[in-house]
Amino acid sequence: MARDNVTSLDVARMAGVSQSAVSRVFTPGxxxxxxxxxxxxxxxxELGYRPNVLARSMITGKSRLIGLxxxxxxxxxxxxILEKMSTSLQQRGYHVLVFMAQQTSGNIDxxxxxxxxxxxxxxxxxxxxxxxxxxERCDAAGIPVVLFNRAQNDDSFSTxxxxxxxxxxxxxxxxxxxxxxxxxxxxxxxxxxTQRDREAGFRAxxxxxxxxxxxxxxxxxxxxxxxxxxxxxFNGEQVPDAVFVANDHMAFAVMDVLRGKLGLSIPGDVSVVxxxxxxLSAWPSFDLTTVSQPSDEMxxxxxxxxxxxxxxxxxxxxxxxxxxxxxxxxxxRRPATGKKE
Amino acid sequence: MARDNVTSLDVARMAGVSQSAVSRVFTPGxxxxxxxxxxxxxxxxELGYRPNVLARSMITGKSRLIGLxxxxxxxxxxxxILEKMSTSLQQRGYHVLVFMAQQTSGNIDxxxxxxxxxxxxxxxxxxxxxxxxxxERCDAAGIPVVLFNRAQNDDSFSTxxxxxxxxxxxxxxxxxxxxxxxxxxxxxxxxxxTQRDREAGFRAxxxxxxxxxxxxxxxxxxxxxxxxxxxxxFNGEQVPDAVFVANDHMAFAVMDVLRGKLGLSIPGDVSVVxxxxxxLSAWPSFDLTTVSQPSDEMxxxxxxxxxxxxxxxxxxxxxxxxxxxxxxxxxxRRPATGKKE
DNA sequence: CTGAAAGCGCTTACAG
DNA sequence: CTGAAAGCGCTTACAG
Numbered sequence: 214m215a216r217d218n219v220t221s222l223d224v225a226r227m228a229g230v231s232q233s234a235v236s237r238v239f240t241p242g243x244x245x246x247x248x249x250x251x252x253x254x255x256x257x258x259e260l261g262y263r264p265n266v267l268a269r270s271m272i273t274g275k276s277r278l279i280g281l282x283x284x285x286x287x288x289x290x291x292x293x294i295l296e297k298m299s300t301s302l303q304q305r306g307y308h309v310l311v312f313m314a315q316q317t318s319g320n321i322d323x324x325x326x327x328x329x330x331x332x333x334x335x336x337x338x339x340x341x342x343x344x345x346x347x348x349e350r351c352d353a354a355g356i357p358v359v360l361f362n363r364a365q366n367d368d369s370f371s372t373x374x375x376x377x378x379x380x381x382x383x384x385x386x387x388x389x390x391x392x393x394x395x396x397x398x399x400x401x402x403x404x405x406x407t408q409r410d411r412e413a414g415f416r417a418x419x420x421x422x423x424x425x426x427x428x429x430x431x432x433x434x435x436x437x438x439x440x441x442x443x444x445x446x447f448n449g450e451q452v453p454d455a456v457f458v459a460n461d462h463m464a465f466a467v468m469d470v471l472r473g474k475l476g477l478s479i480p481g482d483v484s485v486v487x488x489x490x491x492x493l494s495a496w497p498s499f500d501l502t503t504v505s506q507p508s509d510e511m512x513x514x515x516x517x518x519x520x521x522x523x524x525x526x527x528x529x530x531x532x533x534x535x536x537x538x539x540x541x542x543x544x545x546r547r548p549a550t551g552k553k554e
Numbered sequence: 555m556a557r558d559n560v561t562s563l564d565v566a567r568m569a570g571v572s573q574s575a576v577s578r579v580f581t582p583g584x585x586x587x588x589x590x591x592x593x594x595x596x597x598x599x600e601l602g603y604r605p606n607v608l609a610r611s612m613i614t615g616k617s618r619l620i621g622l623x624x625x626x627x628x629x630x631x632x633x634x635i636l637e638k639m640s641t642s643l644q645q646r647g648y649h650v651l652v653f654m655a656q657q658t659s660g661n662i663d664x665x666x667x668x669x670x671x672x673x674x675x676x677x678x679x680x681x682x683x684x685x686x687x688x689x690e691r692c693d694a695a696g697i698p699v700v701l702f703n704r705a706q707n708d709d710s711f712s713t714x715x716x717x718x719x720x721x722x723x724x725x726x727x728x729x730x731x732x733x734x735x736x737x738x739x740x741x742x743x744x745x746x747x748t749q750r751d752r753e754a755g756f757r758a759x760x761x762x763x764x765x766x767x768x769x770x771x772x773x774x775x776x777x778x779x780x781x782x783x784x785x786x787x788f789n790g791e792q793v794p795d796a797v798f799v800a801n802d803h804m805a806f807a808v809m810d811v812l813r814g815k816l817g818l819s820i821p822g823d824v825s826v827v828x829x830x831x832x833x834l835s836a837w838p839s840f841d842l843t844t845v846s847q848p849s850d851e852m853x854x855x856x857x858x859x860x861x862x863x864x865x866x867x868x869x870x871x872x873x874x875x876x877x878x879x880x881x882x883x884x885x886x887r888r889p890a891t892g893k894k895e
Numbered sequence: 896c897t898g899a900a901a902g903c904g905c906t907t908a909c910a911g
Numbered sequence: 912c913t914g915a916a917a918g919c920g921c922t923t924a925c926a927g
Binding site: 571572573574575578585586587590609611612613614615 | 896897902904
């Protein structure tokens with residue numbers, strides 16, 4: 214409980230040098246003699262001195278802080294993203310200020326304002342949207358923003374997504390090839406571009422084969438809603454023989470309802486496919502056929518876009534689209550021939 | 555790309571008042587007249603001014619930043635903790651700097667040093683240990699540290715855990731009452747106090763009934779290791795009829811191996827119980843009998859301990875132990891009588 | 896209630 | 912290479 218922070222002045226006094234000299238020793242690339250370095254470092258170690266990053270930020274105008282806004286943390290995809298993003302940023306000498314957004318709610322703005330108050334060098338919005346008013350503020354303040362896994366009309370920001378449209382289409386191809394006749398869809402939150410693109414691709418794929426959606430429910434990217442939607446969808450006489458659930462997270466809940474509550478066998482009675490390829494999907498309990506979102510690449514592109522804007526002053530927003538791939542597992546009946554694995 | 559941050563001086567000039575007046579308007583509780591407030595606020599809004607939190611921190615010595623070190627993000631328990639902790643702290647006007655620790659690795663120290671460099675007001679270590687050297691530094695700097703879900707010999711820090719010993723014992727009682735004869739244990743990382751306490755409680759519970767551990771494997775809190783351990787454990791002639799896996803996260807992997815690879819039925823052939831009661835445990839696919847760690851309470855106590863030390867200058871470390879409860883589901887054979895639910 | 900001034904702990908031209 | 916000095920954007924006694 215000392216609270217007496219050791220400052221560069223303390224070190225300077227102990228080493229018998231100027232305060233500026235101490236500062237230089239801790240500034241990579243500054244010109245200091247070896248003997249100066251030795252003396253200062255000795256004193257610094259003795260006193261346990263470390264530069265105050267906040268003070269440094271004040272003068273350099275760089276906080277090396279990145280604001281990360283994330284929602285849906287119960288969806289395994291996001292903790293994974295958070296971990297990778299944070300690790301990658303740490304390696305580059307940046308640190309992450311995390312903020313939780315209420316899922317699909319609009320008050321991201323107050324949270325973003327708080328982030329800006331901390332003078333962050335950049336912002337990543339993971340599956341979260343931003344008002345145009347705040348967008349302007351960020352722009353005015355010169356704070357780069359990268360949208361992760363979400364596209365937005367506003368083209369003043371960089372965006373990193375996977376190719377959700379072609380992913381949806383691949384799933385349609387696969388289900389049709391598998392001989393399914395009554396193909397349903399359970400949507401995510403309709404405000405999300407990922408939801409819209411996946412659905413559009415899926416419908417386009419069905420149309421290619423002269424098919425149409427047999428039924429449609431809304432899951433809002435929430436497991437409880439998805440479960441309800443599935444229950445309702447399988448209530449009538451004519452039920453689907455395949456369901457594409459807009460992400461894996463909801464697909465697990467749907468599988469549980471179909472097997473647990475309705476006693477259906479997967480893929481015997483009904484095929485289920487998802488989107489994301491989170492870790493759980495590979496587990497035997499779910500063994501879910503899905504489309505991967507390559508998280509490593511997506512994170513790498515996000516960090517790269519951010520760094521380009523922060524450190525190289527790049528101003529043209531990047532729009533990165535990563536190709537995912539169909540991951541065939543056991544939750545959906547496969548095409549008869551050796552097609553697709 | 556303006557980069558011209560609006561400062562209090564800009565606002566002062568525009569409003570025709572002193573810079574200190576502007577500062578007071580943005581300092582809750584400072585004495586300013588209504589007319590002054592109005593004038594300043596008008597100018598501030600016009601210019602889009604917001605106080606620079608970093609500059610404020612420099613002078614107040616309070617950053618309102620909390621460093622949170624977390625590992626095991628693939629274990630559903632931790633994203634949940636992160637979300638709750640961050641939300642609770644946000645509500646109190648604090649913000650969270652997250653750092654990923656490599657699981658069960660020792661280099662937490664460099665990460666912690668970086669946290670300290672940001673002049674955080676406090677630190678939460680979630681299931682992560684700290685060297686005594688760094689502990690001293692924190693102490694010297696007067697930075698409160700709270701250990702979450704991990705006890706440590708060092709009693710200079712506050713600790714929040716659930717009662718792992720009695721949880722382990724409850725599980726032993728339950729399995730013995732269920733008539734199991736060959737009861738095994740798959741351990742977590744042996745360096746963790748939670749692992750040790752759960753095992754000690756479990757063994758004590760078995761001993762109470764004159765039983766002993768039939769077999770023991772090590773999962774290190776990792777699903778891959780746990781799966782291997784289970785495979786090995788069920789390799790011989792005589793196999794367990796019940797397994798306590800040290801946390802739910804590993805238990806899922808064990809269940810998958812037992813059902814998927816070994817074709818065993820749960821709980822028909824073997825009972826499985828876990829620890830934590832994460833969300834997945836309640837899902838029909840796993841339906842896992844387990845002991846709950848009440849995360850809401852644990853987070854609340856952690857934040858409360860932190861706040862007491864930061865804001866009230868409390869110096870005596872708190873040791874909080876929360877009672878969990880046995881959650882009986884379908885993954886383990888139940889006692890014959892109506893005992894325990 | 897208000898303003899002038901000092902100072903938080905640094906970095907960075909500017910001289911020497 | 913080194914030191915003295917200014918200044919980053921604030922808050923907070925100190926006078927008035």
